[in-house]
Amino acid sequence: MPNGLLQGLKGWIVGLPYSLLGILAIFMALAPFQPEPHLVQKFQWLIQGLSFKPIDVFDVLWHMLPVLLMALKWYLSPKAISD
Numbered sequence: 420m421p422n423g424l425l426q427g428l429k430g431w432i433v434g435l436p437y438s439l440l441g442i443l444a445i446f447m448a449l450a451p452f453q454p455e456p457h458l459v460q461k462f463q464w465l466i467q468g469l470s471f472k473p474i475d476v477f478d479v480l481w482h483m484l485p486v487l488l489m490a491l492k493w494y495l496s497p498k499a500i501s502d
Contacts, residue, residue, distance in 0.1 A: 429495055432488060432491055432492050432495055433492055433495050433496055433497075435488065435492055437489065437492070440485050440488055440489040440492065441489070443485035444485035444486045444489060446485075447481075447482045447483075447484065447485050447486075448482060448483075448486070450482065456482075457478055457479070457482050458479065458482050458483070461475060461478065461479050
């Protein structure tokens, strides 16, 4: 990837407000609300030793995307230098 594209993507991620990412993270982690959230369902499958299909891996990544973006924003954000 060209360096300019990576810098633009970094700027976009750092520019996302934490409040928006937090709301999206909670919503996506709990969706769908009925009968049970997908993350809970997939975690139970993992504990029970059930196999995952590629669509299930995508589903987990999709529901975790706001949390991953929040972690990436925290990592990429300029750190305050304390004396």
